[in-house]
């Protein structure tokens with residue numbers, strides 16, 4: 193019954209044009225497929241009755257049975273609160289209704305038993321339930337089993353469809369839909385991963401037969417959703433490997449010379465391993481698409497340079513793209529030293545490169561006079577053309593979109609090899625989904641002699657102690673960063689904080705030169721301040737987060753982060769990564785006031801507890817959820833219907849493994865056992881539906 197699920201919902205009995213309009217508008221439900229995939233967001237267990245004496249605020253939704261023993265009200269007319277005292281003989285709990293609940297007073301009775309359902313909260317030291325669901329108690333109301341609760345069309349009052357009404361629609365739809373629900377996974381996978389069938393899963397996700405069946409239904413549907421995402425990623429990767437030839441860069445004379453004569457240190461084993469992995473790709477004849485993950489300070493830049501040499505060694509050009517001007521500039525200066533020693537030509541291209549210099553750069557690039565170029569996203573512009581671009585290295589990919597990555601491809605007849613470097617640790621589950629079509633290399637080792645950074649959390653009142661500590665470090669020859677938050681919405685206010693901070697530090701350190709750095713300064717002024725700090729002329733750099741990513745001043749050993757509670761975890765980790773880049777013991781001091789939200793507390797405690805970027809990323813993902821991780825919004829976190837990347841790491845791994853094995857064995861899904869998958873995929877491309885849609 194192809195097309196059944198594309199039927200518009202107004203054809204379902206009980207949905208007239210008004211209800212349909214409200215479902216369309218409020219819940220984006222247009223078709224049977226949309227409705228059946230409008231899964232409950234929680235379930236109510238109406239079989240258990242709690243004693244009031246057992247109730248505490250940590251419990252989720254609960255049910256209690258008892259009588260109203262008194263009513264009262266408080267507040268002004270506009271903000272009126274109505275309270276009922278509710279007792280079951282073991283204790284008393286308060287039920288509360290806020291404004292607009294006049295009917296409560298008139299409809300509630302004393303002297304009769306009620307079943308009350310809601311979420312217990314604590315208010316003024318007392319437990320209460322706000323806006324509970326209430327019904328007169330009858331034996332039959334103690335229904336066994338779990339009841340679905342759906343998000344509803346609350347805002348359109350007149351055409352309101354509450355959760356019960358939606359449940360009734362689901363019941364009707366399921367009944368007629370059953371014969372059309374097709375299995376989307378091969379039997380072998382269902383058996384191996386002990387999954388429910390699609391039909392069973394759909395039935396139980398809406399109307400669970402038991403808590404165990406509900407868990408299994410969720411697992412099955414999450415698995416399916418993630419499996420098809422992974423499958424698509426592997427298919428894309430496979431297609432690229434088949435269709436795109438890569439330039440072969442086998443000769444490495446310059447690289448050898450650099451390695452023997454100019455490399456300032458021995459590469460770590462992890463760096464060597466990654467260089468080998470990349471070299472293998474560049475000799476393979478296939479286009480490389482690789483993600484290089486390495487924690488802050490793990491030495492990715494030198495690996496990038498070595499890879500660029502591989503291209504230059506074979507007559508091609510290389511490009512390195514950074515997310516900010518400061519960083520592009522720093523890469524340029526760092527790499528120029530090496531380039532000069534090897535007699536290579538290079539240029540820097542950013543938004544502030546002057547027009548007349550641009551013209552020269554464009555010409556030289558196109559004529560092949562430049563071996564490599566470092567820049568910001570200015571490199572993506574259409575008028576930047578190369579003679580033969582062999583490799584593109586993108587630092588901090590998550591700030592560029594996937595689309596921008598694709599644009600770079602088109603800069604050469606044979607697409608350039610692409611290496612994406614990221615220091616922001618991405619939790620593995622997210623990396624698998626965001627970068628699942630890339631091969632991944634990891635630098636999981638810091639250069640020798642690095643001491644773990646000591647992190648401390650201090651309160652604002654400890655400032656005198658802090659200044660004493662900073663002074664001691666400076667006297668020992670080190671330098672200090674003091675970072676203030678700068679959040680766009682409150683930029684003026686934050687800038688004032690920064691200036692006040694700068695002034696109080698200059699009063700406390702009249703004998704030392706200070707620098708200041710923020711986003712509103714001109715590029716020249718920023719450059720001047722940064723240079724002074726790099727040279728060691730300024731001892732303290734008071735800055736906003738413009739120094740967040742990649743800035744490398746190995747002599748700086750103290751990072752003070754003001755209002756640390758206002759930063760996200762990955763940002764704190766990035767900032768901390770600006771110290772501990774040399775062999776000195778380094779410190780990170782997180783300053784905050786006393787009043788901290790629960791999340792801020794977890795963030796600061798995590799920072800104190802661990803230096804490991806991946807652990808930090810996992811906590812971050814749990815706190816914020818995948819869609820919200822810094823910079824990932826536009827870069828392809830898929831819109832998931834049921835799976836949750838922050839909770840479902842195990843299922844992501846299983847689904848990925850299953851997808852990989854299938855594509856390895858049967859890349860075109862031709863075998864009989866994969867026909868369910870193929871049918872499903874064909875239906876996606878035909879209808880352009882979400883990848884987890886039912887066929």
Ligand SMILES: Nc1ncnc2c1ncn2[C@@H]1O[C@H](COP(=O)(O)OP(=O)(O)OP(=O)(O)O)[C@@H](O)[C@H]1O
Pocket residue numbers: 457458459460463486487488489490491492493494614615639640741742743744746769770773
């Ligand atoms: N094998 C090594 N031995 C000693 N020092 C090294 C080694 N590799 C890199 N370094 C030095 O470590 C510092 C950090 O390296 P780099 O700037 O490449 O880090 P990164 O991985 O880019 O980190 P971030 O993402 O924080 O910028 C630099 O001063 C670099 O010269």
